[in-house]
Amino acid sequence: MLNITPEEDRELRKLLTELAKESKSKIVILIDKSGQLISRSESPAFSSDDITFASLTAGNVAASEALSKLLGDKDLNHMFTETEEEGIYMILLDGKYILVVIFDKDSSNLGIIRVKIKRFYPKVKELIERIEERTEKETTVSSDINVEEIDLDSLFE
Amino acid sequence: MSFINFATKEINCKIVYYGPGLSGKTVNIKWIYEHVRPENRGELVTLATETERTLFFDFVPIEISNVKGFKVRFHLYTTPGQIIYQASRKLILKGVDGIVFVADSQEERHDANLDTLDDMIENLKDYKMDIEKIPLVIQYNKRDLPNALPVDILRRDLNRWNRPDFEAIAIKGVGVLETFKEITKQVLRKLKE
Numbered sequence A: 001m002l003n004i005t006p007e008e009d010r011e012l013r014k015l016l017t018e019l020a021k022e023s024k025s026k027i028v029i030l031i032d033k034s035g036q037l038i039s040r041s042e043s044p045a046f047s048s049d050d051i052t053f054a055s056l057t058a059g060n061v062a063a064s065e066a067l068s069k070l071l072g073d074k075d076l077n078h079m080f081t082e083t084e085e086e087g088i089y090m091i092l093l094d095g096k097y098i099l100v101v102i103f104d105k106d107s108s109n110l111g112i113i114r115v116k117i118k119r120f121y122p123k124v125k126e127l128i129e130r131i132e133e134r135t136e137k138e139t140t141v142s143s144d145i146n147v148e149e150i151d152l153d154s155l156f157e
Numbered sequence B: 001m002s003f004i005n006f007a008t009k010e011i012n013c014k015i016v017y018y019g020p021g022l023s024g025k026t027v028n029i030k031w032i033y034e035h036v037r038p039e040n041r042g043e044l045v046t047l048a049t050e051t052e053r054t055l056f057f058d059f060v061p062i063e064i065s066n067v068k069g070f071k072v073r074f075h076l077y078t079t080p081g082q083i084i085y086q087a088s089r090k091l092i093l094k095g096v097d098g099i100v101f102v103a104d105s106q107e108e109r110h111d112a113n114l115d116t117l118d119d120m121i122e123n124l125k126d127y128k129m130d131i132e133k134i135p136l137v138i139q140y141n142k143r144d145l146p147n148a149l150p151v152d153i154l155r156r157d158l159n160r161w162n163r164p165d166f167e168a169i170a171i172k173g174v175g176v177l178e179t180f181k182e183i184t185k186q187v188l189r190k191l192k193e
Ligand SMILES: Nc1nc2c(ncn2[C@@H]2O[C@H](COP(=O)(O)OP(=O)(O)O)[C@@H](O)[C@H]2O)c(=O)[nH]1
Pocket: B019, B020, B021, B022, B023, B024, B025, B026, B027, B028, B052, B054, B078, B081, B141, B142, B143, B144, B145, B168, B169, B170, B171, B172
């Protein structure tokens, strides 16, 4: 389990937003390998469904990782996919998370993205490790979430 | 892995529908998708072959709001059933918070049920997860078919841990909701431990 406090959320968003700005990309997203969206840069221009995007990206990375193992047990550490107009760069963080940068090929390029990531990577890593450590120490974090109050029937028509 | 964001007040959990090929996993989550209010669901993604067999996974996020201001989002996944997709099944289990094992009640599919269950237990072990501790629901699907085995036999062979189980006819929606409610309840309860 991982949980993020409002303060940590702000820090994380700030880092990702700075990275997006400096690398001139559309959006930077941090997801975990099981497909959860952890955080994203403030990027109003990006309209795709974040949740679905995170799940598919994690699947994509997982498949590529398995492929590279099949080809000789090398660790995968980054991936690049492109569409006609956009580049999607994914880099593994700590073996547990995936940092995804989406950019317009008109406004940025892989070289710039990689240089900027190099600078931000240690900061994001340090922050997420700090969050993990705090989460691990906590035991009563979800006491204010009352499971009995969740009304699943309200979901359905 | 469940993930809670106290800034956005979101709780995220991952639930995987696991089982042999053609047992009805995709039908389960499609039924849920189709019966949930549009505002409570995200996009349904199916990575399938041209003949509608699941190739990698199906995915749909289901959200419930107003739980003390929290939004709970269940990420539902299904696995591909065919033997050859063993590797993909394992990938999808990563970080799972709860499992629905969808068994095919038909007598001639019982070996496939057993093999897939073994495969699931092995995969969980590799992820250092204990089947006795993880939220789990067993569903005996296709109860409408004439060659369905008695539930007692299915239960004896597949529900060795005495976990909540349900009979289902997923194509008619029978038992689908009960299964879903039970697994979400278990997952949420586990969060509080
Ligand atoms: N008779 C009957 N057929 C079912 C039932 N549930 C699913 N099916 C059928 O079984 C086939 C496989 O279902 P699907 O959900 O794609 O299986 P999956 O491989 O587990 O995802 C489809 O043709 C379904 O229509 C059921 O309860 N009764």
